Amino acid sequence: MFAGELTVTELNPSSTFKQRTITRMAPEQLFTAGEPNFGYFDGPVKQLTAPGASFSLGTQWRLRLKRQLEIVMLQHRQFQLLCRVAAPLQAPQILLFDHVKQQVRDISPRRFFKGRATLSSNAWQGMSSAGELKLAKFQGHWQLQLAAAAAKLPLSLNAELRPTPLSLPVSCCGALRPQGWVYQQQHHGLAPVGEFMLNFEPQVLSRMTAGYGYFVGQSSRQTPWRWLIFNGDVNGRRAGMCLTDGLSATFPGNGLWLDGARHILPSVQLTVEQRGRRLRQWRILSACGCVEGVFTPKIELAAKSVGWLPTQTPQLLSGQLDLDVIDCAGQHLEIRNLPAIIGSER
Template sequence: MIKTQRAPQELITSGKPEFGHFDGIVKQLAVDKFQYFSEMDTPRSGLAKHFAYKQFQFIAITTPRYMIGVALADIRYVGSSFCYVYDIKANKLVEHNFLRPLGLGYTMTDSPYSGRSSIAGGKVAFVIEDGLWQLTLNMKHIQADLRLTPLALSLPMAVCTPTGYSGWTYTQKHNGLKVSGTLTIEHEPQPLNQALGGYDFSAGFMRRETSWRWASINGRIADKIIGLNLAAGVNETGSNENVFWVDGERHLLGAVHFEFERHNRDSDWRVFSDDGRVDLQFMPHNCRKEKLNLVLLKSNFRQYIGTFSGTITDTKGCEHQISNVLGLTEDHFAKW
């Protein structure tokens, strides 16, 4: 059993973050109170601290007909966003991308409990109120005003871990959320009675070169709503961010491995744990990819849409069969 603790009001106290898994949402990261040191134990300048801090936010929405992925990222030198709409039956992906330099034309809240993040004059916007997320989109192919609501008593996964020599990463995720509001795709209003969603809030002083593998589900099996988040590469210093939700109940999992052929985008993935509690196969159907090589900054990003099959055993020992459930995987390298 993974030990959890009550979420602090502020993550940084006495110049250092509080590490571990939290029950609830940290209201303020209090980044301004963090005492940032170099690898040689000398205080870093305010400018160095500013540019070392990174954050990104992501929302995924799944309906019977479409999957939608929306991201906002601030790596200080540049702000970026993407929004894609994936037509499940047609296996067709349409995307919009935005890039803004040096804090111009975008805003990001550094509170996982409240605030607004937006880009391109509000064409993409995330609003967090009392820990609840809203998404608004206003683009050619898609318009949305959506609210993500947890099932009763459902807790997010919230964890802070040491990163590199003197950094830290706070990650908060919640999947298997109900979706309400309005959604129009290609001028056609979409029903939301079966829609599910999830969000990701990640921020901190990450490694200069960072890579991760990731898997995510917002779906249904039998009469249950499930959410899944599995990752390897970032939050693995004493804790991890792996979690499985069943009808809103949170089950924290152990470490997992990702096996796939990076240079063959059509190859299947295997995601599994040494203890046998996670044993999944993933078949990719489509991919949103982007490569940026700006010398000092690099990003090699691939997010796959496909189906999962296999088994997950929750913390009560109940085995859940997963069969052709739509979800995401990701393989990403960043130099920032």
């Protein structure tokens, strides 16, 4: 028989939600001796082993288990602009969720996108481009360039997504089951700076809040997962949030930003109610009770397929977010009636 000792230390219940997630200095390279470095990082990882060059129909089967997704969102009081590019197989998406008319304008290419979507090999430096959509990265700062076809919706945008001083992204690497890895880098609550024309009218970017998400990984099988993002104003403070469900359970990449201050959040469930309405409510819940609330969809863009190919575009929902969050400092934040977007990836 082996004898051991167990020491139990009682914690102050009021400090339960003040336990901070441990982060470490970001490595220059994600992989060491062929193995990924798992954990949360204080900044972007500059070199990733990831699908990063060009994707076309000729290479889709060889790369089918390597996935990359880049998302940029701009939030205005009257609309949301969502730009999304993914590989392999998927065309760029450019969507305008109109809160006034309660409809979505899809200004993506209507035909199957036959061009070559070039994706940057990391979120630190490079260019991702797909048709009229370009996402430039320079030393971790993102810039969105867009010139949509006038026949669909006159829209042009050239804006840098600028963080407040000392604001950090949520960057992490976690394991995928049964075998694989995923690197995430997300930064929300950013200030867009530049020029934006919509319907031939200039838009005031200082009234908007923006954010981006970068996901890349490799797994032995397809991994369905869900994400939620919002950017906006909470009690006079510039805010942003990202939540994921279905990727890494230990390092989910969930985060909240308040005036640039980053708060890493725990794992959450994003589940749809079972009642038979067309736009069913979503429930958001964490095991520790730090994140709890509901998302009520208002506008839906259903998943679409093209012929015999797998699903090309995910289900996307814009709606109203009501959420209670306890941040890293133990402060309780109430989010009420704020617009957010949910996506279901496959």
